[in-house]
Amino acid sequence: MKDWMREHQPVAYRMLENDLRKNQTSCAYLFAGPKGTRKREAAVLFAQSLVCPNTDEDGWACGECDVCERIRTGNFADIKILDGSEKMIKKEEVADLQEYCAKTALEEYGEKAYIIYSVDNMTLSSMNSILKFLEEPEQKITAILTTDNPERLLPTVVSRCKTVPFYKPSGIELEKQAMEMGLTALDAHILAENVDDTDMMKQTSEKETYQSAVTVWLEFVKHLRHGVYAGVYYLEEDAFGSTDKSKVKETFSWFLSAGCVFLKDCLENKTGISEKWDEGLAHFREGPCSAKEMMIVLLQCKDDLLVSANANLLIDRLGYELNKEA
Ligand SMILES: [Zn+2]
Incomplete structure (x- = not known):
């Protein structure tokens, strides 16, 4: 200490x-x-x-x-x-x-x-x-x-x-501290944007909902290469369609948070966080969506999720909005 x-x-x-x-x-x-x-x-x-x-x-x-x-x-x-x-x-x-x-x-x-x-x-x-x-x-x-x-x-x-x-550490400092605590570079990067302290970052990184949300996000951008419909189909059917009902909301919430960090990295041309993240960014650029517009849709979904009990409905709405943008 x-x-x-x-x-x-x-x-x-x-x-x-x-x-x-x-x-x-x-x-x-x-x-x-x-x-x-x-x-x-x-x-x-x-x-x-x-x-x-x-x-x-x-x-x-x-x-x-x-x-x-x-x-x-x-x-x-x-x-x-x-x-x-x-x-x-x-x-x-x-x-x-x-x-x-x-x-x-x-x-x-x-x-x-x-x-x-x-x-x-x-x-x-x-x-x-x-x-x-x-x-x-x-x-x-x-x-x-x-x-x-x-x-x-x-x-x-x-x-x-x-x-x-006592001062709040900057995002970069938080990432560094979280990595010292054993988090991967990618988890530290995503969570520093979403959680205020390293203990919470560590706890979250160990959560199944968080980990599967990151995986789902990366799979989603991979599917997006084949068109918005393919991406949305994957989300609704394969990813959240098969998620344990009690965990859908939390997983979806982390999906949106990870997505926002991802899109921000995309807009800032950030690379080198991790191999699979870089690969995801490359996949996204091959796809039909604009990072800026998708960010707006995701942020709106995040707001709605705070007041809505039904995550599945929001997942459908997200699909609808993305289809509309494309
Ligand atoms: Zn002593």
């Missing part, structure tokens, strides 16, 4: 390392940035770095010792964790936290801290309570707050914290 941060979130990395090195940490940190920038893991690493007995020369935690492990799994008595990422943080949880802050440290390391993930996900009155103990800490205790939406926080909370910014 430390190496990942140094490479991919250098601003946050430098700010935190600076404090750790000088052994002058602030009372409160706000890790702010869009979803998928690994703020949660960064918060754990930073909390570990406050107490780990085996920190490196720059002050970062080893990440492997018993203390680090207990912090990671939420079993370290002096680091309390509240989590608003899935559901709203309750009033009682905040009251517990307040009580916890007033007590002396239980572990032998003396440092106390608390982490609140998605701190914006609490009521205004809870946020006011948090503000109170951010303002008047009874003892040295480090607050590490994370948020995807700093604009939803009370300005007074933000001003009490040192804001550590």
Whole structure:
């Protein structure tokens, strides 16, 4: 995680390392940035770095010792964790936290801290309570707050914290990170355009619906060489006609997303992503369709799919529209 941060979130990395090195940490940190920038893991690493007995020369935690492990799994008595990422943080949880802050440290390391993930996900009155103990800490205790939406926080909370910014990676950067996680160049390329973070990219790349959608797209452009009708027939009969009913909608949705990336590559004359993608692009150029016009049809289908329950109907509509364009 430390190496990942140094490479991919250098601003946050430098700010935190600076404090750790000088052994002058602030009372409160706000890790702010869009979803998928690994703020949660960064918060754990930073909390570990406050107490780990085996920190490196720059002050970062080893990440492997018993203390680090207990912090990671939420079993370290002096680091309390509240989590608003899935559901709203309750009033009682905040009251517990307040009580916890007033007590002396239980572990032998003396440092106390608390982490609140998605701190914006609490009521205004809870946020006011948090503000109170951010303002008047009874003892040295480090607050590490994370948020995807700093604009939803009370300005007074933000001003009490040192804001550590996390930035969304560019598309190219996302592709690179996804490939480091083991995705193929093609999956990384398609998914970087459609999913915000590498974890989701990885999960999606392992989905059968996604993988079969990419295959169907490439087969579709191959059939298109023989005319729009051949392509549409393949889609309706062979591809989606035989897809498990419960999976048609999701597969079709990925088909449209992969198609949009493909057509964009076609318009930009991009090559070299992967052999089969290049081959697909060559097939498409031999066919009767214009990339620009097909893109418009696909985007319209994507919009319609959001509000329509019946994917098969939309697949037929797509066929109709393509026939009309040709
Ligand atoms: Zn450690």
